[in-house]
Amino acid sequence: MxxxxxxxxxxxxxxxxxxxxxxxxxxxxxxxxxxxxxxxxxxxxxxxxxxxxxxxxxxxxxxxxxxxxxxxxxxxxxxxxxxxxxxxxxxxxxxxxxxxxxxxxxxxxxxxxxxxxxxxxxxxxxxxxxxxxxxxxxxxxxxxxxxxxxxxxxxxxxxxxxSYKIKIADIGMNLPERSLNYIEQNFSIRKADFKNIKKTAALYTEINNKAFVNHKYYYTARKEEDMELLSSFKYIIKEENLLFVYYREKPIGFMLWYPDFNQLLSRGQSLGLMSILKYKLGLKKIDTFKITEFGVLPEYKNSGAVIALINYLYKLRGKCYKYLESGWIWEKNIESTAMAKRFIKKRYKSFKVYEEVL
The missing domain is CATH 3.40.630.30 (Gcn5-related N-acetyltransferase (GNAT))
Structure with a gap:
């Protein structure tokens, strides 16, 4: 060899x-x-x-x-x-x-x-x-x-x-009235503005870099990288797929979600124009959506911001799909794991990382 x-x-x-x-x-x-x-x-x-x-x-x-x-x-x-x-x-x-x-x-x-x-x-x-x-x-x-x-x-x-997966019908989103009132009074959700991709990417980058500062495998992203990422996605996702949560007037977190586009594809296929067109014309259906990433500024992690995002998404698209799947969650990320277990409950798949000190 x-x-x-x-x-x-x-x-x-x-x-x-x-x-x-x-x-x-x-x-x-x-x-x-x-x-x-x-x-x-x-x-x-x-x-x-x-x-x-x-x-x-x-x-x-x-x-x-x-x-x-x-x-x-x-x-x-x-x-x-x-x-x-x-x-x-x-x-x-x-x-x-x-x-x-x-x-x-x-x-x-x-x-x-x-x-x-x-x-x-x-x-x-x-x-x-x-x-x-x-x-x-x-x-x-x-x-x-x-x-x-x-x-x-x-x-x-x-x-x-x-990762975690659940039937949407099994998600317990009947939040106490006191919690709902607190969320409504203190948090608002805004969709991304893809017409101003630079501003959107800059906000996404800023929150990411602060939210994941202690993640073992996350390192500081540059806004140019995230602008490239979001630009590559903007033809297949909508502004509603990137949500920002505000505490009063301060942006404090985000959630990136999208339909499971793999359901549009056959074995070996990549996501192309025809697949997206068939989906947008209603010729192909997707029954699962994924919350692939969310991040909240450290000082707001237990503030209810993530629940505000999930509650908004549930009301927005909860009736459009049968299943909800999460992206991968690092087992040592205690807050995200607890949130997944609370709403999505069961583990779906496992992933491994290998690191060796030389």
Whole structure:
């Protein structure tokens, strides 16, 4: 086996390999081939000022057996990430990648090796660790079951994350009148303003950076990165999908939610114009929506702001869907885990992150 650092002419091979790995997988939906070209070509904002190197692992008979990116993000400068990893079902394949990555990390004088973060939490955190036969939802990690088995011969999981799912009819949103009165008197909810994307992105970035300052895998985002993210979404989501909560006149939190667009796709498909058009024309239906992210300023975490957001969303779209699913929640995020257990109750899927101090 040998590993090659690839350039632009081989980027298509990197992307095609993923399709080869998942070609017979009923749960696979192609969520990466849209964003990967800009990351590989270093056009995405997240790559600015960072080291991004793409690799192919070949067998002795010149067949591609794995693809991966080694990345050092400028705001996580002591860590080498193994990101966007795919490989065939052989334990020794990951073993070669692991040894290669450790060697590279030591050459660069880095302190940690990290597997499970794809550059930034916006691109994914955690490898799917169970529920491989359940549908893969839009924005959630999906990988082969054997990945975990082979990886854990070399690295041990250091962090767990969970998603939650519930029938909307089973959500207990009958809040006490006293709580409702307090929420109505003190909080208001405003939809995003995509006509002023710069202002919206700046507010989203500001709250994110303050809300997740203590999250182990979150590092300071730049408003240009979030503007790129929101701009890429604005043709498939509405202004109601990004909600901001205000305490009186002060913006203190947000919630990002969207329909599970994977339900529009067949095996191996990516989300394109035709899928969105059919959805908007009512030709395809979605029965699940996801709360993929919410954040509240630390001093307002127990103020009722999140309940105000959930209550608003429940009234707005609770009758339009059958199920509610959460994005991944880090098990050590006590507030978010407690909120998920209160309203969504049952764990749905598990995800793992692997970190090794060198």
């Amino acid at each position: 040998y590993i090659v650092n690839i350039q632009a002419k081989n980027y298509k091979k990197f992307i095609r390999f993923q399709h080869e790995i998942y070609k017979d997988d009923e749960q696979f939906r192609d969520l990466q081939s849209v964003l990967l070209p800009d990351i590989l070509r270093k056009k995405a904002r997240i790559t600015k000022g960072s080291e991004i190197e793409a690799y192919l692992l070949y067998s002795d008979d010149n067949k591609i057996e794995a693809v991966f990116i080694l990345a050092v993000i400028d705001r996580l400068p002591d860590t080498l990430q193994i990101a966007f990893l795919d490989f065939i079902d052989k334990e020794e394949i990951f073993g070669e990648i692991y040894k290669f990555a450790k060697l590279k990390a030591k050459e660069k004088g880095l302190k940690k090796l990290l597997l499970g973060l794809n550059l930034h939490v916006n691109y994914g955190l955690g490898l799917l660790a169970d529920s491989f036969q359940k549908p893969a939802s839009f924005g959630s990690a999906y990988n082969k079951e054997y990945y975990i088995r082979h990886i854990e011969k070399y690295m041990q999981p250091t962090d767990l994350l969970y």
